[in-house]
Amino acid sequence: MSAGAQKADVAVKTGTFGNDYESLSTWQCPEWFKDAKFGIWAHWGPQCQAEDGDWYARFMYYEGSGQYNFHVSHFGNPATFGLKDLCNAWKAEQWNPQELVNLYKSVGARYFMVLGNHHDNFDLWDSPYQEWNSVNVGPKKDLVKGWSEACKAAGLPLGVSIHASHAWTWLEPSQKFDGNLTKADGAGEWWEGLDPQELYAQNHPHSTGWEQSRTIHSQWDWGNGASLPSAAYKQKFQNRVLQLINDYNPDLLYFDDTAMPFYGCDEQVGKNILQHYYNHSAAQHGGQQQVVVTGKQLTPEQKDYMMWDVERGVPDRPQEAYWQTCTCIGQWHYDQNVYNRNGYKSGATVIRMLIDVVSKNGNLLLNIPVRGNGSIDDKERQVLADIKAWMDINGESIYGTRMWKTFGEGPLAEAANPMNAQGFNEGQKYSAQDVRYVQAPHAQKGATTVYATIMAWPAAGSFTFKALAKSPDCGKVKAVTLLGGGKVKFKQHEGGLTVQVPTTHPNDIAPVFRITVK
Numbered sequence: 001m002s003a004g005a006q007k008a009d010v011a012v013k014t015g016t017f018g019n020d021y022e023s024l025s026t027w028q029c030p031e032w033f034k035d036a037k038f039g040i041w042a043h044w045g046p047q048c049q050a051e052d053g054d055w056y057a058r059f060m061y062y063e064g065s066g067q068y069n070f071h072v073s074h075f076g077n078p079a080t081f082g083l084k085d086l087c088n089a090w091k092a093e094q095w096n097p098q099e100l101v102n103l104y105k106s107v108g109a110r111y112f113m114v115l116g117n118h119h120d121n122f123d124l125w126d127s128p129y130q131e132w133n134s135v136n137v138g139p140k141k142d143l144v145k146g147w148s149e150a151c152k153a154a155g156l157p158l159g160v161s162i163h164a165s166h167a168w169t170w171l172e173p174s175q176k177f178d179g180n181l182t183k184a185d186g187a188g189e190w191w192e193g194l195d196p197q198e199l200y201a202q203n204h205p206h207s208t209g210w211e212q213s214r215t216i217h218s219q220w221d222w223g224n225g226a227s228l229p230s231a232a233y234k235q236k237f238q239n240r241v242l243q244l245i246n247d248y249n250p251d252l253l254y255f256d257d258t259a260m261p262f263y264g265c266d267e268q269v270g271k272n273i274l275q276h277y278y279n280h281s282a283a284q285h286g287g288q289q290q291v292v293v294t295g296k297q298l299t300p301e302q303k304d305y306m307m308w309d310v311e312r313g314v315p316d317r318p319q320e321a322y323w324q325t326c327t328c329i330g331q332w333h334y335d336q337n338v339y340n341r342n343g344y345k346s347g348a349t350v351i352r353m354l355i356d357v358v359s360k361n362g363n364l365l366l367n368i369p370v371r372g373n374g375s376i377d378d379k380e381r382q383v384l385a386d387i388k389a390w391m392d393i394n395g396e397s398i399y400g401t402r403m404w405k406t407f408g409e410g411p412l413a414e415a416a417n418p419m420n421a422q423g424f425n426e427g428q429k430y431s432a433q434d435v436r437y438v439q440a441p442h443a444q445k446g447a448t449t450v451y452a453t454i455m456a457w458p459a460a461g462s463f464t465f466k467a468l469a470k471s472p473d474c475g476k477v478k479a480v481t482l483l484g485g486g487k488v489k490f491k492q493h494e495g496g497l498t499v500q501v502p503t504t505h506p507n508d509i510a511p512v513f514r515i516t517v518k
Contacts, residue, residue, distance in 0.1 A: 007128055007129060007239070009235060009238075009239055010129075010238070010239045010242035010243050010246065011242075012242065012272045012275055012276045013275070013276045013279040013280050013283070014275075014279060015278075015279030015282055015283060016278075016279060016282055016287065016289075017274070017275050017278040017279050017282070017289070018275065019271050019272065019275050020271070021271070021301070021304075021305060023275075024271065024274050024275065024278070024305035025301075025304035025305045027274075027278055027289065027304070027305050027306070028289075029292060029307060029321075029322040030289070030290045030291070030292065032157065032251075032290065033111075033157075033252070033292050033322070033363065034322055034363075034402075035110070035399060035400045036110035036111050036157070036363060036399070037110060037354070037358050037363050037364070037398045037399055037400075037401070038108055038109055038110055038354060038363065038364055038366070038391075038398065038399075039109055039110065039111040039112060039113055039159065039363065039364070039365045039366070040104040040107070040109040040112055040113070040365075040366050040367075040368055041112075041113035041114075041115075041159075041161070041326065041328075041365050041366065041367040041368070042100070042112075042113070042114050042115065042147070042367075042368065042370050043115050043118075043161070043328070043332045043333060043367045043369065043370075044114075044115055044333075044334075044369070044370035044374075045090075045115050045117070045118050045120065045122060045124055045333075046083075046086055046087040046090040046120060046122050046138060047086070047118065047120055047333045048090070048333050048334045048369070048370060048371065048372045049086055049089055049090040049372040050067075050070065050071065050074065050075075050086065050372070051334050051335065051336040051371060051372055052066075052067055052070045052071075052335060052336065052337070053067065053331045053333055053334075053335035053337065053338075054331045054332040054333045054335070055067075055119070055333075056071075056333060057083045057086070057118075057119070057120040057171070058119070058170055058171065058173060059173075060078050060082075060083070060086075061078055061082075061173035061174050061176065061177055061179075062173055075089075077177075078174070078177045078178065079177040079178055080178070082174060082177055082178035082179070083120060083171070083174060083178075083199065083200070084132070084137075084178065084181075084191055084194075084196055084199055084200075087120075087122050087132065087137050087138050087199075088137050088138055088190060088191070089138070090138040090139060090372060091138065091139055091373070092134075092138070092139040092141065092143070092372075092373065092374040093373050093374065094371075094373040094374045094375045095139070095141075095143075095146070095373070095374025095375075096374070096375075097146045097147050097149070097150040098149075098150040098153060098154075100150070100370075100376065101147070101150040101151055101153075101154050101156060102150075102154055103381075103384065104156075104368075104384075105154045105155075105156055106388060107384045107385075107387050107388040107391065108387060108388060108391035108392075108395060108398075109156065109366075110156065110157075110399065111156055111157040111158070111159060111251065111252065112147070112151050112154075112156045112157070112158060112159065113158075113159035113160070113161055113252065113254060113365060114143070114144055114147040114148075114158070114159070114160055114161070115160075115161050115163075116144060116160040116161055116162045116163075116244060117130075117162060117163060117164040117240075118163045118164070118333075119163050119164065119166045119167050119170040119171070119256075120164075120167065120171070120199075121164045121167035121171065121199050121200070121201060122134070122137075122199065123164075123240060124143040124144055125142050125143065125144035125145060125244060125247075125248065126142045126145065126247075127240055127243065127244075128243060129236055129239040129240045129243060130198065130236070130240055131194055131195070131198050132194065132198055132199040136194070137191075137194070144160060144244070144248055145248070148248055148250075157251035157252065158248070158249075158250050158251055158252070159250060159251060159252030159253070159254060159292075159365075160244060160248070160250045160252070160253060160254070161253075161254035161255075161256065162241055162244075162253065162254065162255055162256070162261070163255075163256040164237060164240070165229075165237055165255075165257055165261035165262055166216070166220070166256070166257075167200075167201050168201050168204070168227065168229045168233055169207050169216055169219060169226050169227060170216060171200050171201065171202060172202065172206050172207060172227070174200055174202060175202050175206060178196070178200075179196075179200045179202040180200075180202055180203070181196040181197075181200075182195065182196065182197060183195035183196070183197070201229075201233055204227050204230065205227055206227065207219060207225050207226045207227040208225035209224055209225035217421070220257075220258060221258050221263070221264040222262070222264040222265035223264060228265050229262065229265070229266075234262055234266060234269050237261060237262075237269065238269050238272055238273065241253075241261075241273050242272075242273065242276050245276060245277050245280055246280065249280075249284070250291070251290070251291055251292070252291065252292045252293075252294070253273075253277060253291070253292070253293045253294070254293075254294045254309065254326075254365075255270075255293065255294065255295050255296075256296070257295055257296060258295070258296050258297045258422075259295045259296070259297070259298060259299075259302050259306075260273070260274070260295055260306070261273070263295075273293075274293060274305060274306065277291060277293060278291065292306075292307050293306045293307065294306065294307045294308070294309035294324055295307075295308070295309060296308075296309055296310075296311065296422040296423075297421065297422050300321075303321040303323075304321075307321075307322065307323060307324060308321065308323040308324070309323070309324050309325070309326055309365075309422075310323065310324070310325040310326070310362075310419070310422065310423040311325075311326055311327075311422045311423040311424065312325075312326070312327045312328070312423050312424050312425075312426050313325060313327075313419050313420075313422075313423030313424050313425040313426050314353065314356050314357055314360070314362075314417075314425065314426060314428070315360060315362075315419070316415070316416055316417040316418070316425075317360065317407075318359070318360040318361050318403055318407045319360060319361050319362065320361070321361075322361055322362065322363075323361065323362045323363075324362055324363040324364070324365055325353075325357050325362055325363075325364055325365070325423065326365040326366075326367070327345075327353065327364070327365075327366060327367070327426060328345075328366070328367035328369065329344045329345040329350065329366065329367070329368060329369070329380065329383055330343060330344050330345075330369050331369060332367060332369070333369060334369040334370060334371050334372065335369070338369075339377055339379055342379070344379055344380065344383055345383065346383065346386065347382075347383050347384075347385070347386025347387045347389070347390065347509070348386065348508070348509045348510075350364075350366060350383070350387055351387060351390050351391075351509050351510060352428075352430045352455050352456075352509070352510060353426065353428075354398065355397075355398075355436050355453050355455065355510065356408075356428070356430070356436055356455075358398055358401060358436075358438055359403065359404075359407040359408055359436040359437060359438055360403070360407050361402075361403050368380055368383075368384065386509075389507060389508075390507050390509045390510070393483055393484035393506055393507050393512075394453075394483050394484070394507070394510075394512045396451075396483070396514075397438065397451035397453060397483065397512045397514070398438075400440070400441055401438035401439060401440060401441065401451065402438065402439055402440075402441050403438065403439070404437040404438055404439040404450055404467075405437075405467070405473075406437060406467050407436060407437060408434065408435050408436040408437060409434075409435045409465075409466050409467055410431070410433045410434035410435050410455075411431065411433055411434060412428055412429075412430060412431075412434050413434065413435075430455035430456060431455060431456055432454060432455070432456040432457060432458040432459075433458075434454070434455040434456075435452055435453065435454055435455070435465060435467075436452075436453050436455065437450060437451065437452055437453075437467060438450075438451050439451070446518060447478065447516050447517060447518050448475070448516075448517045449514060449515070449516055449517075450468070450514075450515045450517055451512055451513070451514055451515070452465050452467075452468070452512070452513045452515055453510050453511070453512045453513075454510060454511050454513075455510050456509075456510060457501075457505055457508075457510070457511060458501055459501070460501050460502060460503040461500065461501060462498050462499075462500060462501075463498065463499055463500075463501050464495060464496040464497065464498045464499075465496050465497045465498075465499070465513075465515075466495070466496040467496070468492065468496055468497035468515065468517070469492070469493070469494055469495060469496045469497070470492045470493055470494055471494075474517065475517040475518050476492065476517065476518045477490060477492045477497055477515055477516070477517055477518075478516045478517070478518050479515070479516040480497070480499055480513055480514070480515050480516075481513065481514045482502065482506070482511060482512070482513055482514075483506070483511075483512045483513070483514060484506025484507060485502060485504070485505075485506045485511075488500050488501075488502065488513070497515070499513060
């Protein structure tokens with residue numbers, strides 16, 4: 001056993017929140033998160049050392065795959081240079097967390113998410129329950145601490161994403177290579193004294209039914225022949241998360257799981273984490289918890305005690321419970337091929353997705369992939385500059401807003417856009433016929449401020465917002481201003497509110513009209 005495995009378990013904090021779903025469902029989404037709307041994520045860990053895309057630590061063990069071939073040509077056979085060695089090769093030598101966090105804040109992010117660990121099972125903080133961490137191996141730095149200190153200096157809430165519950169099955173392809181090494185095999189090696197099984201967790205029979213598959217999505221919920229994790233593995237995972245909460249006080253936890261970690265084979269770990277986290281936060285905030293936990297593919301009941309995260313997608317209708325979508329301008333892990341083929345999402349694509357998400361009661365979390373050395377590239381910086389240019393003019397239509405009586409109108413507002421599993425329905429072709437609405441949170445002297453955004457610039461001249469037609473339900477429009485462009489002429493009638501779109505554009509992406517309704 002490793003030293004980490006011998007440590008005493010972290011006690012689950014007790015308090016207002018109990019260990020049952022009824023008690024946990026008294027959780028409420030904090031107002032700071034509802035106001036924030038836009039966050040940026042650094043999905044960055046040892047797999048980025050290869051700069052060859054997502055799920056590298058799994059596919060590098062699939063003989064014949066593109067990532068296997070890349071690995072052999074750049075690092076050698078994974079039997080001798082495997083995941084453990086990739087972690088050690090990763091030095092993060094150009095990482096400047098304060099510069100990046102300040103940049104993201106200037107662009108418009110109102111919270112920042114860091115990777116705590118991925119399915120590779122490598123902790124990116126000084127983790128006493130996982131000896132394979134960024135202080136002991138690779139960068140020799142506490143990365144979560146560095147990000148956290150940068151966030152505190154910038155005044156941004158900190159989120160941490162945790163993905164390691166699936167390492168048990170996700171790393172099974174390593175069993176044919178170096179995945180079954182033990183501590184005794186390390187004599188004379190650079191990793192002498194470390195136990196590879198604390199990283200690979202492969203001292204168990206291989207799952208059945210998907211040995212030839214390139215993914216494990218059919219077993220993500222611990223079914224269809226998945227090898228089930230041991231009690232020790234689950235306890236170790238729980239200890240890691242509770243210690244992270246105690247030592248780093250994150251404002252947001254993101255789990256890359258259907259609902260909670262190990263849901264489908266063991267609900268207790270997830271309940272323990274929620275109980276601990278909510279009580280921990282309440283103890284720091286006068287009895288009122290102020291944190292968010294996200295999970296994928298939640299039932300309506302589950303949305304009462306945690307938040308729904310949609311991956312690379314947007315619901316086609318507004319949601320009653322507050323939610324978040326997470327997406328990326330490229331691959332989740334940095335991929336040099338995406339850079340080479342100019343494959344990043346544009347700033348315009350990101351902004352239009354943000355506008356749509358906010359109109360439906362959600363937040364957008366955007367990953368900017370970080371290179372192995374800790375820097376971001378010039379094309380990513382240009383995307384960020386384009387986002388900032390729009391946000392600097394139109395941010396008041398995003399931050400602190402709430403849903404209006406209708407979220408939008410136009411072809412996409414009327415169309416169905418079903419999700420695939422946890423999301424994966426992004427890529428909508430927003431046009432100058434599509435409109436999205438939000439309102440300012442508080443009426444001023446009997447007036448409501450509505451923000452109407454046309455998702456792409458229409459031709460100069462008349463444009464009609466149908467939802468603002470003259471009626472007792474709507475009220476009387478008193479003023480219309482184009483953000484960044486000044487007051488515009490308008491006429492409210494039974495068919496809508498017709499405004500005059502100018503020939504000059506204060507930005508290139510989407511016009512926002514501030515409408516005062518009496």
